[in-house]
Amino acid sequence: MEENHRLQVIEEGPYADPGRYRRLVGRLVYLTVTCPDLTYVIHILAQFLKKPQVKHWEAALRVVHYLKGCPGQGILLTANTDLTLSSYCDADYQTCPRTRRSLSGYVILLGGSPIAWKIKKQKTVSLSSAEAEYRAMRYTTGELKWEHELLSYFGVRHDTAIPLFCDNQAALHIAANPFFHERTKHIDADCHFVRDALKAGLIATFKIHTSNQVADIFTKSLGGPPFSYLLRKLGIRDLHALT
Known part of the structure; x- marks a missing residue:
């Protein structure tokens, strides 16, 4: 999500197909069960299900583009953990x-x-x-x-x-x-x-x-470098990335 977004106060015209927006966000909600990196953005987008704006739809598409760019990303559960x-x-x-x-x-x-x-x-x-x-x-x-x-x-x-x-x-x-x-x-x-x-x-x-x-990463939108840094600290890895 863009830094310093103003999605909560945008009034630039309603999205023509609110049902389409609701279906997309409804599907994305299920991904937050295993994708901590999506929690904040879905929390924001889910607030506009009643009357989504065009900018809200564009923000939802931005999430889809992000997912397509890292299909193998997920939580890495290591075997040699101390369980603390x-x-x-x-x-x-x-x-x-x-x-x-x-x-x-x-x-x-x-x-x-x-x-x-x-x-x-x-x-x-x-x-x-x-x-x-x-x-x-x-x-x-x-x-x-x-x-x-x-x-x-x-x-x-x-x-x-x-x-x-x-x-x-x-x-x-x-x-x-x-x-x-x-x-x-x-x-x-x-x-x-x-x-x-x-x-x-x-x-x-x-x-x-x-x-x-x-x-x-759960309370605000971050830029690319700090977002990627915190993902690594969370133990989230892309299994498709070259090692």
């Missing part, structure tokens, strides 16, 4: 120009390969970027609890704290600070949820530079 969990979370502050709600995104890796990912528009408007990032941290923590319990049923133990990487320093300070203040009153329940996980030793939070934040 790690996670990344990110938020794009007030990214929706219509509602000013933020986007939350996360990805959970098992041995360096993605096994769970999600993009979600937050239910309420965040009053700061720290609040938006902390909500993303809470969504990720909830998923980590589920994955940790699920792996235990398969006999995979995870005795150490699961790394949770975030690129927002303020959100990390809120997680580590045992005292509540005016900046956290809107996310009181989220604070308790994440801190309980920290106290229990389920997760351990770490600061990561934005350029290495792989969850960025």
Whole structure:
């Protein structure tokens, strides 16, 4: 998807065949089950099923061209993995120009390969970027609890704290600070949820530079070089590419 797109506010004329647009996007939705790189763009395109514009159809065709250019691309599950969990979370502050709600995104890796990912528009408007990032941290923590319990049923133990990487320093300070203040009153329940996980030793939070934040690919449109770089960090490879 083009960087800094304005698809949410485009009013350049409706697409002549909205049913065709709905069928295409409906098919692309199923690909997000195994293609994390499509999650963001499909999330955006699915918002215009009722009244698609011409630009929306062109953006959908751009996805088809991308898929035709890399038919063998997918998640690489390596055999020599240590089966340890790690996670990344990110938020794009007030990214929706219509509602000013933020986007939350996360990805959970098992041995360096993605096994769970999600993009979600937050239910309420965040009053700061720290609040938006902390909500993303809470969504990720909830998923980590589920994955940790699920792996235990398969006999995979995870005795150490699961790394949770975030690129927002303020959100990390809120997680580590045992005292509540005016900046956290809107996310009181989220604070308790994440801190309980920290106290229990389920997760351990770490600061990561934005350029290495792989969850960025789920919250915003990126240029070619950073997009390709984050795909490699996610363990996504093209089986048809020359080695």
